[in-house]
Amino acid sequence: MLGLSKFVAIAAIAVSSAAAARAQGVTSATKPFSLGISGGASIPTGDLAQYTNTGYNVGGHVGLGTPVLPISFRGDVNYDNFGAKGSGNSNYHVWSYTANAVYEVPTMTGIRPYVIGGVGGFTPGASYTSGNTTVSANSGTKFGFDVGGGLTIPLSGFNAFVEARYNHFNNDGGGSTSFVPITFGIMF
Secondary structure (H helix, E strand, O other): OHHHHHHHHHHHHHHHHHHHHHHHHHHHHOOOEEEEEEEEEEEEEHHHHHHEOOEEEEEEEEEEOOOOOOEEEEEEEEEEEEEEOOOOOEEEEEEEEEEEEEEEOOOOOOOEEEEEEEEEEEEEEEEEEEOOEEEEEEOOOEEEEEEEEEEEEEOOOOEEEEEEEEEEEEOOOOOEEEEEEEEEEEEO
């Protein structure tokens, strides 16, 4: 009987240690406030893919963590730029301002997958260069959404992330604009 009680005690310690390690991993990985930057490729889809090539994106991020929950919140300001097909002198760009919820999938490893989605404003525009003159026009802010997923990679003192998000908004004259930025970023 003494052997069985030692086994039960060891098993209880092992289970509680694993649970504590898992809780500590999720809690210590989520900061209450973080700032970040990102950049990468932006792939046009739908109507936008007919007129533009793959472009680039840059972004700034503010994260608000909830240490006891796997859900956090992130505000993003992104700039996506696409070169027009058949013309090296014009481009199409989109400024986006989105509020997102981020659900981190609980894991026992350091790398954490997540799902992200939100809503916000998208301000599309175009520019054309002729000689030394550049003409730019924006068409007003449109309401839209984004949804995607990524991986958080904890590093020493900060987190890196890789993600892809589908962005979509409707245009004034019909049709829609959609694109998928694939980004690499860091959050401090």
